[in-house]
Amino acid sequence: EVQLLESGGGLVQPGGSLRLSCAASGFTFSSYAMTWVRQAPGKGLEWVSAISGSGGSTNYAESAKGRFTISRGNSMNTLYLQMNSLRADDTAVYYCARLDGDYAMDVWGQGTTVTVSS
Amino acid sequence: DIQLTQSPSFLSASVGDRVTITCRASQGISNYLAWYQQKPGKAPKLLIYVASTVQNGVPSRFSGSGSGTEFTLTISSLQPEDFATYYCQHLSSYPYSFGQGTKLEIK
Numbered sequence: 121e122v123q124l125l126e127s128g129g130g131l132v133q134p135g136g137s138l139r140l141s142c143a144a145s146g147f148t149f150s151s152y153a154m155t156w157v158r159q160a161p162g163k164g165l166e167w168v169s170a171i172s173g174s175g176g177s178t179n180y181a182e183s184a185k186g187r188f189t190i191s192r193g194n195s196m197n198t199l200y201l202q203m204n205s206l207r208a209d210d211t212a213v214y215y216c217a218r219l220d221g222d223y224a225m226d227v228w229g230q231g232t233t234v235t236v237s238s
Numbered sequence: 239d240i241q242l243t244q245s246p247s248f249l250s251a252s253v254g255d256r257v258t259i260t261c262r263a264s265q266g267i268s269n270y271l272a273w274y275q276q277k278p279g280k281a282p283k284l285l286i287y288v289a290s291t292v293q294n295g296v297p298s299r300f301s302g303s304g305s306g307t308e309f310t311l312t313i314s315s316l317q318p319e320d321f322a323t324y325y326c327q328h329l330s331s332y333p334y335s336f337g338q339g340t341k342l343e344i345k
Contacts, residue, residue, distance in 0.1 A: 155334075157282075165274075165282065165325055167334040179332040182239075215281055222329045224272040224287035231281055 122146035122227050124216050129232030136206050136236070142199040142216030142229055150174070150194040153219040156201050158212035159231075166212075169201065170219065206236045240264050240328055244337035250345045255316045259340045261309045261326035270330040273302055273311045276339075277322045285324075286311065318344075 128140040142154070155170040169180045169190040178190050189202040199216050213233050217225035241264040251257050261271065269289040274282035284293045286302035289309055299314040313320055321344050326337040 164339045165276075165327075165336040167327075167336065170332065170334070181333050219329075220287070222270060224284050224293075224329065225274075225282075225327070226284050226287070226293070228281040228283070 124229035126229040126232035140201040144197045149197040160212040242337040259311045267330035
Protein backbone atom coordinates (compact mmCIF):
# COMPACT_ATOMS: atom_id res chain seq x y z
CA GLU A 121 0.00 0.00 0.00
CA VAL A 122 1.27 3.45 -0.92
CA GLN A 123 1.61 5.48 2.25
CA LEU A 124 3.08 8.71 3.62
CA LEU A 125 3.48 9.30 7.35
CA GLU A 126 4.51 12.68 8.71
CA SER A 127 6.11 13.30 12.09
CA GLY A 128 8.01 15.98 13.94
CA GLY A 129 5.30 18.53 14.59
CA GLY A 130 4.79 20.16 17.95
CA LEU A 131 4.79 23.37 19.94
CA VAL A 132 7.71 25.74 19.35
CA GLN A 133 8.41 29.30 20.44
CA PRO A 134 8.61 32.13 17.91
CA GLY A 135 12.09 32.20 16.40
CA GLY A 136 12.59 28.51 17.05
CA SER A 137 13.24 25.62 14.71
CA LEU A 138 11.59 22.33 13.88
CA ARG A 139 12.29 19.50 11.45
CA LEU A 140 9.41 17.62 9.92
CA SER A 141 9.81 14.15 8.45
CA CYS A 142 7.67 12.20 6.02
CA ALA A 143 8.25 8.45 5.75
CA ALA A 144 7.22 6.94 2.44
CA SER A 145 6.36 3.31 1.72
CA GLY A 146 4.80 1.22 -1.02
CA PHE A 147 6.42 2.95 -4.00
CA THR A 148 9.84 3.72 -5.46
CA PHE A 149 10.50 6.90 -3.50
CA SER A 150 13.38 8.19 -5.58
CA SER A 151 11.25 8.15 -8.74
CA TYR A 152 8.90 10.85 -7.48
CA ALA A 153 9.16 14.52 -6.70
CA MET A 154 7.70 15.33 -3.32
CA THR A 155 6.09 18.38 -1.82
CA TRP A 156 4.93 20.02 1.42
CA VAL A 157 1.58 21.76 1.73
CA ARG A 158 0.25 23.47 4.85
CA GLN A 159 -3.11 24.54 6.17
CA ALA A 160 -3.49 27.14 8.89
CA PRO A 161 -6.40 26.66 11.31
CA GLY A 162 -9.68 27.33 9.50
CA LYS A 163 -7.89 28.38 6.31
CA GLY A 164 -7.22 26.96 2.86
CA LEU A 165 -4.34 24.97 1.46
CA GLU A 166 -0.97 26.65 0.87
CA TRP A 167 1.82 25.07 -1.15
CA VAL A 168 5.14 25.37 0.71
CA SER A 169 7.96 23.60 -1.10
CA ALA A 170 8.85 20.85 -3.57
CA ILE A 171 11.89 18.72 -4.35
CA SER A 172 12.78 16.58 -7.36
CA GLY A 173 13.23 12.84 -7.13
CA SER A 174 17.02 13.11 -7.04
CA GLY A 175 16.93 16.02 -4.62
CA GLY A 176 18.87 18.16 -7.02
CA SER A 177 16.11 20.69 -7.63
CA THR A 178 14.07 22.51 -5.01
CA ASN A 179 11.37 25.19 -5.05
CA TYR A 180 9.81 27.30 -2.32
CA ALA A 181 6.84 29.56 -1.74
CA GLU A 182 7.80 33.14 -0.97
CA SER A 183 6.67 32.60 2.63
CA ALA A 184 9.23 29.79 3.03
CA LYS A 185 12.22 31.17 1.17
CA GLY A 186 15.25 31.74 3.36
CA ARG A 187 13.68 30.05 6.40
CA PHE A 188 12.65 26.55 5.29
CA THR A 189 14.79 23.88 3.64
CA ILE A 190 13.35 20.84 1.92
CA SER A 191 15.51 17.74 1.54
CA ARG A 192 15.20 14.02 1.12
CA GLY A 193 17.01 10.83 1.99
CA ASN A 194 16.27 8.40 -0.79
CA SER A 195 18.05 5.54 0.94
CA MET A 196 15.72 6.04 3.92
CA ASN A 197 12.61 6.80 1.83
CA THR A 198 12.15 9.97 3.85
CA LEU A 199 11.30 13.58 3.03
CA TYR A 200 12.24 16.41 5.36
CA LEU A 201 11.33 20.03 5.99
CA GLN A 202 13.71 22.02 8.17
CA MET A 203 11.91 25.10 9.46
CA ASN A 204 13.88 27.92 11.07
CA SER A 205 12.93 31.38 12.38
CA LEU A 206 9.40 30.20 12.94
CA ARG A 207 6.61 32.75 13.27
CA ALA A 208 3.09 32.59 14.60
CA ASP A 209 1.73 32.56 11.05
CA ASP A 210 3.59 29.30 10.39
CA THR A 211 1.11 27.58 12.71
CA ALA A 212 -0.60 24.98 10.55
CA VAL A 213 -1.09 21.34 9.73
CA TYR A 214 1.75 20.34 7.42
CA TYR A 215 1.09 17.67 4.82
CA CYS A 216 3.60 15.88 2.64
CA ALA A 217 2.38 14.71 -0.75
CA ARG A 218 3.70 12.79 -3.72
CA LEU A 219 3.88 14.64 -7.01
CA ASP A 220 2.74 12.69 -10.03
CA GLY A 221 4.86 14.56 -12.55
CA ASP A 222 3.40 18.01 -13.17
CA TYR A 223 -0.09 16.62 -12.97
CA ALA A 224 -1.20 16.40 -9.35
CA MET A 225 -0.45 15.57 -5.74
CA ASP A 226 -1.80 12.06 -5.83
CA VAL A 227 -0.87 10.66 -2.43
CA TRP A 228 -1.06 12.61 0.84
CA GLY A 229 0.01 11.95 4.39
CA GLN A 230 -2.29 12.48 7.35
CA GLY A 231 -0.54 15.70 8.40
CA THR A 232 1.47 16.86 11.39
CA THR A 233 0.56 19.92 13.44
CA VAL A 234 3.00 22.75 14.06
CA THR A 235 2.08 25.40 16.63
CA VAL A 236 4.27 28.47 17.01
CA SER A 237 3.47 30.22 20.26
CA SER A 238 5.12 31.59 23.36
CA ASP B 239 2.83 34.24 -9.78
CA ILE B 240 -0.40 32.60 -10.91
CA GLN B 241 -3.49 33.23 -8.81
CA LEU B 242 -6.53 30.96 -8.79
CA THR B 243 -9.99 32.25 -7.92
CA GLN B 244 -12.78 29.82 -7.16
CA SER B 245 -16.47 30.63 -7.29
CA PRO B 246 -18.59 30.36 -5.37
CA SER B 247 -16.78 30.26 -2.01
CA PHE B 248 -19.85 28.69 -0.40
CA LEU B 249 -22.51 26.54 -1.99
CA SER B 250 -25.63 25.14 -0.43
CA ALA B 251 -27.23 22.23 -2.28
CA SER B 252 -29.38 19.15 -1.79
CA VAL B 253 -28.75 15.46 -2.34
CA GLY B 254 -29.34 14.71 -6.00
CA ASP B 255 -28.52 18.23 -7.22
CA ARG B 256 -26.07 18.93 -10.01
CA VAL B 257 -23.43 21.45 -8.93
CA THR B 258 -20.63 23.24 -10.71
CA ILE B 259 -17.62 24.98 -9.20
CA THR B 260 -15.51 27.35 -11.29
CA CYS B 261 -11.78 28.04 -11.02
CA ARG B 262 -10.22 30.94 -12.91
CA ALA B 263 -6.49 31.39 -13.35
CA SER B 264 -4.83 34.80 -13.57
CA GLN B 265 -2.95 33.62 -16.67
CA GLY B 266 -3.07 30.65 -18.98
CA ILE B 267 -2.07 27.33 -17.45
CA SER B 268 -2.97 24.99 -20.33
CA ASN B 269 -4.55 21.99 -18.61
CA TYR B 270 -2.22 21.83 -15.59
CA LEU B 271 -5.08 21.92 -13.12
CA ALA B 272 -6.14 19.50 -10.41
CA TRP B 273 -9.16 19.34 -8.12
CA TYR B 274 -9.14 18.03 -4.54
CA GLN B 275 -11.81 17.22 -1.99
CA GLN B 276 -11.17 17.76 1.70
CA LYS B 277 -13.33 16.72 4.62
CA PRO B 278 -12.87 18.16 8.13
CA GLY B 279 -9.79 16.85 9.89
CA LYS B 280 -8.67 14.86 6.86
CA ALA B 281 -6.02 15.24 4.19
CA PRO B 282 -7.07 16.41 0.74
CA LYS B 283 -8.01 13.73 -1.77
CA LEU B 284 -7.22 14.01 -5.48
CA LEU B 285 -10.32 13.95 -7.67
CA ILE B 286 -9.33 15.27 -11.09
CA TYR B 287 -5.99 15.97 -12.80
CA VAL B 288 -4.95 17.58 -16.06
CA ALA B 289 -8.28 19.38 -15.87
CA SER B 290 -10.50 16.49 -16.91
CA THR B 291 -8.98 13.11 -16.00
CA VAL B 292 -10.77 11.42 -13.13
CA GLN B 293 -8.44 9.79 -10.61
CA ASN B 294 -8.78 6.02 -10.18
CA GLY B 295 -11.45 5.15 -7.68
CA VAL B 296 -13.27 8.47 -7.85
CA PRO B 297 -16.97 8.10 -8.68
CA SER B 298 -18.03 8.92 -12.23
CA ARG B 299 -20.41 11.63 -11.01
CA PHE B 300 -17.32 13.85 -10.71
CA SER B 301 -16.09 15.48 -13.89
CA GLY B 302 -13.80 18.33 -14.86
CA SER B 303 -13.39 20.53 -17.89
CA GLY B 304 -11.58 23.59 -19.13
CA SER B 305 -8.29 24.81 -20.45
CA GLY B 306 -6.30 27.99 -20.38
CA THR B 307 -7.79 30.19 -17.68
CA GLU B 308 -11.24 28.80 -16.91
CA PHE B 309 -12.03 25.42 -15.41
CA THR B 310 -15.02 23.71 -13.87
CA LEU B 311 -15.65 20.83 -11.52
CA THR B 312 -19.09 19.28 -11.84
CA ILE B 313 -20.81 16.80 -9.56
CA SER B 314 -23.70 15.37 -11.53
CA SER B 315 -25.84 14.10 -8.65
CA LEU B 316 -24.78 15.04 -5.14
CA GLN B 317 -24.44 12.25 -2.61
CA PRO B 318 -24.30 12.73 1.18
CA GLU B 319 -20.57 11.95 1.22
CA ASP B 320 -19.84 14.76 -1.26
CA PHE B 321 -20.44 17.54 1.23
CA ALA B 322 -16.92 18.84 1.77
CA THR B 323 -14.56 21.62 0.69
CA TYR B 324 -13.17 21.56 -2.83
CA TYR B 325 -9.91 23.14 -4.00
CA CYS B 326 -8.43 23.69 -7.42
CA GLN B 327 -4.65 23.79 -7.85
CA HIS B 328 -2.39 24.69 -10.74
CA LEU B 329 0.84 22.85 -11.51
CA SER B 330 1.81 24.91 -14.53
CA SER B 331 4.93 26.42 -12.98
CA TYR B 332 6.36 27.15 -9.57
CA PRO B 333 5.13 28.50 -7.25
CA TYR B 334 2.16 26.15 -7.30
CA SER B 335 -0.98 27.61 -5.78
CA PHE B 336 -4.45 26.60 -4.69
CA GLY B 337 -7.76 28.34 -5.03
CA GLN B 338 -9.30 29.61 -1.83
CA GLY B 339 -11.72 26.69 -1.64
CA THR B 340 -15.43 26.10 -2.10
CA LYS B 341 -17.35 24.78 0.87
CA LEU B 342 -20.27 22.64 -0.23
CA GLU B 343 -22.95 22.39 2.42
CA ILE B 344 -26.22 20.54 2.74
CA LYS B 345 -29.29 22.69 2.12
